[in-house]
Amino acid sequence: MTTQRPLHDLRLERIDGDAKLVAMISPCSFMYPGYGLQITVTLNGDDKHSLGDRKPMESATEAEVQALFDRVKTLPCKKCQAPTFDRNPAAIQTDYEGQCRKCINDAINSMMEAERQRFERELAVLKAEGKAKGFTHHVAAVIHLHHGDDYIYDFFTISDDAPSIERMIAKRGSVVTNDYRIEQL
Numbered sequence: 512m513t514t515q516r517p518l519h520d521l522r523l524e525r526i527d528g529d530a531k532l533v534a535m536i537s538p539c540s541f542m543y544p545g546y547g548l549q550i551t552v553t554l555n556g557d558d559k560h561s562l563g564d565r566k567p568m569e570s571a572t573e574a575e576v577q578a579l580f581d582r583v584k585t586l587p588c589k590k591c592q593a594p595t596f597d598r599n600p601a602a603i604q605t606d607y608e609g610q611c612r613k614c615i616n617d618a619i620n621s622m623m624e625a626e627r628q629r630f631e632r633e634l635a636v637l638k639a640e641g642k643a644k645g646f647t648h649h650v651a652a653v654i655h656l657h658h659g660d661d662y663i664y665d666f667f668t669i670s671d672d673a674p675s676i677e678r679m680i681a682k683r684g685s686v687v688t689n690d691y692r693i694e695q696l
């Protein structure tokens with residue numbers, strides 16, 4: 512048990528090209544009995560990567576921590592060349608392999624934005640069709656069920672008469688009938 516105390520404060524550093532790597536033992540290794548040795552490595556104070564070997568914490572040594580740290584490699588992001596972790600491809604099977612965290616976030620954000628725009632376009636087409644059929648309003652209501660998840664119910668109306676809209680919402684079994692947004696077509 513004499514080796515455990517200093518490991519709390521152990522901090523290893525390494526410069527790897529443009530990357531400054533700092534390794535510390537993950538808090539869970541100390542908090543959970545039987546969790547085993549795991550380190551968390553920070554890259555340039557930002558991106559984090561954890562790696563463990565399940566060796567018992569009770570007998571862990573600084574040399575074992577160093578050996579884990581030595582296994583952590585970096586490579587240039589395949590998009591922007593900034594240093595990023597060379598993550599184990601078997602552990603992380605994504606389309607973003609080899610990209611830094613910023614490029615991954617950028618890619619996810621533009622994918623979500625494209626999805627949102629696609630949704631808006633589809634809704635605009637539906638509204639135009641509804642208007643052509645003689646409807647005057649589009650209603651997006653939140654259906655609140657006694658049991659089960661809330662969901663959005665979209666429909667067209669030929670007036671903005673609140674009582675009749677609330678009746679249509681009630682017919683879906685919603686316990687709340689005034690949680691809706693109405694828009695003129």
Ligand SMILES: [Zn+2]
Nearest residue numbers: 588591611614
């Ligand atoms: Zn990048």
